[in-house]
Amino acid sequence: MKDLFAFLWRRGLAGGLTVIGAVVLLFGLIQFVPGDLASVLYGPRATPELRAALAERMGLDRSVPEQLWLFLSSALRGDFGTNVISGRPILQEIADVLPNTLTLAFAALGLSLLLGVPLGALGAVRPGSLADRVLGVFSVVLITTPSFVVAIMLLLVFSLALNWLPVAGAGAAGDPLDQLLHLILPTTALALGWIGYLARLIRAALLEVLAEQHVRTLRAYGVPEWRILMIYAMRPALIPVVAILGVALGDLIGSALFAEIIFARPGIGTLSYNAVASRNFAVVQAATVIIVLVYVTANISVDIFSGLLDPRFRRATAGDQP
Amino acid sequence: MTRLLGAVWHERGGRTGFGLVLAVLLLALIGPWIAADPNKIEVQIRFSAPSLIHLLGTDNLGRDLFARVAFGTRSALTIACVVVALSMAGGICLGVIAALSGRVVDRMVIALLDIISAFPVYILIFALVALYGTGLGKLIVVISLAFLPQFARVARSQALTLKHRPFIEAALLMGLSRPLIILRHIVPNIIGPMIVLASMNVPVVITIEAAMSFIGLGVQPPATSLGTLIRDGYVFLDQSWWPIAGSAAVLAVATLGCTLLGEALRDAVDPKLRGRL
Numbered sequence: 001m002k003d004l005f006a007f008l009w010r011r012g013l014a015g016g017l018t019v020i021g022a023v024v025l026l027f028g029l030i031q032f033v034p035g036d037l038a039s040v041l042y043g044p045r046a047t048p049e050l051r052a053a054l055a056e057r058m059g060l061d062r063s064v065p066e067q068l069w070l071f072l073s074s075a076l077r078g079d080f081g082t083n084v085i086s087g088r089p090i091l092q093e094i095a096d097v098l099p100n101t102l103t104l105a106f107a108a109l110g111l112s113l114l115l116g117v118p119l120g121a122l123g124a125v126r127p128g129s130l131a132d133r134v135l136g137v138f139s140v141v142l143i144t145t146p147s148f149v150v151a152i153m154l155l156l157v158f159s160l161a162l163n164w165l166p167v168a169g170a171g172a173a174g175d176p177l178d179q180l181l182h183l184i185l186p187t188t189a190l191a192l193g194w195i196g197y198l199a200r201l202i203r204a205a206l207l208e209v210l211a212e213q214h215v216r217t218l219r220a221y222g223v224p225e226w227r228i229l230m231i232y233a234m235r236p237a238l239i240p241v242v243a244i245l246g247v248a249l250g251d252l253i254g255s256a257l258f259a260e261i262i263f264a265r266p267g268i269g270t271l272s273y274n275a276v277a278s279r280n281f282a283v284v285q286a287a288t289v290i291i292v293l294v295y296v297t298a299n300i301s302v303d304i305f306s307g308l309l310d311p312r313f314r315r316a317t318a319g320d321q322p
Numbered sequence: 323m324t325r326l327l328g329a330v331w332h333e334r335g336g337r338t339g340f341g342l343v344l345a346v347l348l349l350a351l352i353g354p355w356i357a358a359d360p361n362k363i364e365v366q367i368r369f370s371a372p373s374l375i376h377l378l379g380t381d382n383l384g385r386d387l388f389a390r391v392a393f394g395t396r397s398a399l400t401i402a403c404v405v406v407a408l409s410m411a412g413g414i415c416l417g418v419i420a421a422l423s424g425r426v427v428d429r430m431v432i433a434l435l436d437i438i439s440a441f442p443v444y445i446l447i448f449a450l451v452a453l454y455g456t457g458l459g460k461l462i463v464v465i466s467l468a469f470l471p472q473f474a475r476v477a478r479s480q481a482l483t484l485k486h487r488p489f490i491e492a493a494l495l496m497g498l499s500r501p502l503i504i505l506r507h508i509v510p511n512i513i514g515p516m517i518v519l520a521s522m523n524v525p526v527v528i529t530i531e532a533a534m535s536f537i538g539l540g541v542q543p544p545a546t547s548l549g550t551l552i553r554d555g556y557v558f559l560d561q562s563w564w565p566i567a568g569s570a571a572v573l574a575v576a577t578l579g580c581t582l583l584g585e586a587l588r589d590a591v592d593p594k595l596r597g598r599l
Contacts, residue, residue: 014436021437026449033453040453140335144577146529148536149570152556160559254444258533262556273537276452284452291445 007307015300020072022292026285027071031064041282042084050084057081080286085278090286093271098290101267104259105252107183108190109245115191116198117241121229123199124206135199142196148258151189155262158185168264186259190252198241198248205237239310246299253291329590336586342579346572350399353392360389360546372564379564381554391568394546395576401462401547402527406520408466413473414516418504420474421481431478435471443468447530451539461540465530469523476519480512518588525580532573548573 030040038046038054057074074080080090119139123132159167169182209215210233218228257269264270268287275283330336354360363385372379379387420431438446450464484490484507493503528548534540535549536556543550548569555566 017433018436018440021433022440025437029450029453140581141578144525144581145574146532146577148533149552149573152552152559152566152570156559156563250442251444254442254448257444257448258537261537272448272452276448276539281452284449288441288445288449291442292440295442295445296440 004307008304011300011303011307015296019293019296020076022296023072023075023289024068026288027068030285041285042280044279054081075289080289081282083280083283085280090283093283094268094287094290097267097271100265101253101256101260101269102294104183104186104190104256104265104267105249107187108194108252108256109249111187111191112194112198112248113241116195117202117238119195120199120202121206121234123203124210125229127203127207132203135203139196139200142192143200145193147189147193147255148262150192151186151259151262154185154189169266182263182265186256186263186265189259190255194248194252198244201244202237202241205240206233209233209236236310239306242302242309243306246295246302249298250295253295326587326590330583330586333586333589335582336590339579339582339584339586342575343583346395346399346576346579349392349572350396354389354396360385360393361544362386379562379568381558381565387551387565387568390546390551391548391572394548394551394569395572397541397545397547398528398531398549398573398576401458401465401531401541402524405462405465405469405527405531406523408462409469409473409523410516410520412466412470413475414477414509414512416470417474417477417479418481418508418512421478421485422500422504422508428478431474435474438467439471441468444530444533447534448539451534456539456542458541458545461531461534465527469527472523473516473519476515477512480515481508484508484511514591518584518591521580521587522584524584525577528573528577528580548576 030037033040036051038051041054042050057070062070078091080094082088083090083093086093119135123135126132155167158164206229210229215228215233218232219225223232253268256267257272259265260267260269261273268291272284272287275281275287330340381387381390416431416435420428441449446468447464450467451461454460454464490503490507493507498506531540531547532549532552535547536553538553541547541550551569552566552573555564555569558565
């Protein structure tokens with residue numbers, strides 16, 4: 001139990017430091033941009049008043065370390081200033097649309113698990129069978145087709161040609177059914193690749209576990225094959241799947257940006273995209289910090305969950321990994 | 323080398339990947355030579371379906387799509403190869419330095435890699451393009467930076483296993499200079515897994531470049547890439563499917579072929595890498 005707490009503390013501390021490091025890196029990258037900070041952040045709208053306000057807020061007349069401290073502390077407090085176009089606090093604008101993006105990413109993650117794990121198990125039951133080979137080919141094709149291309153194809157077929165599902169937006173507020181209908185296509189577009197990937201991962205892990213001695217012993221004791229597969233082999237085989245969920249979520253949030261742009265769905269992606277188009281970097285910067293926070297938190301949770309599932313994992317991350 | 327190619331050829335996936343990559347390479351290399359002028363505008367034949375004269379049809383301005391796709395494929399492959407080569411070179415430098423230096427430098431490099439990896443790849447690329455602006459050179463540098471950590475990590479762990487091998491210690495005792503040891507003894511011994519990792523990242527980079535170009539933050543017109551072609555097709559989707567069909571199909575074939583070939587290469591070089599790369 002003691003090593004578990006030590007593990008939690010270490011993992012949380014490392015995560016916190018990583019987020020701080022990421023904000024410092026962002027500050028450093030902004031310093032390298034030619035031109036003054038006001039033009040970088042506000043683009044062509046940098047009026048003298050805005051410049052003066054920014055200089056005051058960011059301490060531009062002070063030394064670089066002091067500026068870094070101001071940047072870091074305001075970012076960690078969630079104070080990203082005001083959107084010069086809409087006049088609203090940037091944090092508020094992000095908080096408005098972040099749930100949309102996270103819903104999409106988590107829905108896609110859920111769908112990938114829901115379909116990927118059974119499909120992988122199906123392949124592992126009879127390796128080399130026709131079903132296994134078809135699934136193998138199918139997985140590779142799903143993995144390699146870019147999700148934004150899938151999104152366009154789905155939009156083309158189900159919205160424009162068949163007219164089954166809505167084309168754009170996130171659905172009317174307060175109407176869960178409408179929101180669900182709007183979620184179907186982007187979720188499918190994002191999930192397909194990960195369904196294929198998880199299916200392959202779980203298939204390989206199951207085959208590895210099924211070849212082990214204790215499975216042979218279970219068979220010798222006459223335990224039914226489905227019980228061996230679904231209960232005794234599935235648990236260790238799920239460990240690599242859990243371990244990759246953090247990476248999966250990061251990838252899904254990234255791909256969600258493009259899906260949002262294609263489906264004109266309000267979210268972090270459309271917000272950042274419009275900000276880039278109107279040269280309003282302040283919004284992109286805030287969105288980036290928030291996503292890093294979400295991503296690092298997700299990775300810590302995944303590590304903790306892996307640690308709970310598999311005690312070996314706690315020790316594996318304790319020392320230096322070779 | 324022939325043994326390696328033989329092993330790649332032995333697997334069905336390797337053969338398929340090889341064939342698809344060869345087809346895409348031919349399109350990129352020879353396509354622009356045999357194709358019509360990709361920028362010749364013939365508005366009267368806009369949105370024509372594929373024919374013998376226009377193999378993939380024509381776009382909204384009547385430009386030959388086969389020629390445009392051929393040029394787009396060429397630039398997509400070039401960008402992907404340059405990006406992967408840059409991240410591999412940078413990753414080897416950083417990884418080997420971390421492995422061979424003392425604990426402090428090693429820790430600092432690892433912290434830097436962890437911080438870069440705290441940004442999901444697409445988010446980092448998106449933010450940096452927003453910050454530094456669009457442009458081919460900038461795009462290449464930005465994507466290379468996002469892919470640097472995985473190369474550096476693999477290079478570091480490979481170099482760490484070599485560090486205490488007798489032939490390295492012998493070279494050190496003989497008084498060979500460190501740069502020489504790195505170039506002559508370390509790099510040749512870690513290059514195998516690095517090339518495998520590079521080949522597996524080529525399709526990912528192709529996808530990212532296409533996605534960025536698709537939303538208008540990558541390759542800028544008049545230059546073409548598969549992403550800009552898909553974007554052009556997407557805008558006129560309600561009038562014709564042909565402009566998007568050709569470029570999307572070539573993109574899918576390119577990523578599929580590169581992935582299959584990369585995986586076959588990985589299995590041929592070292593089956594133990596299967597789960598790790």
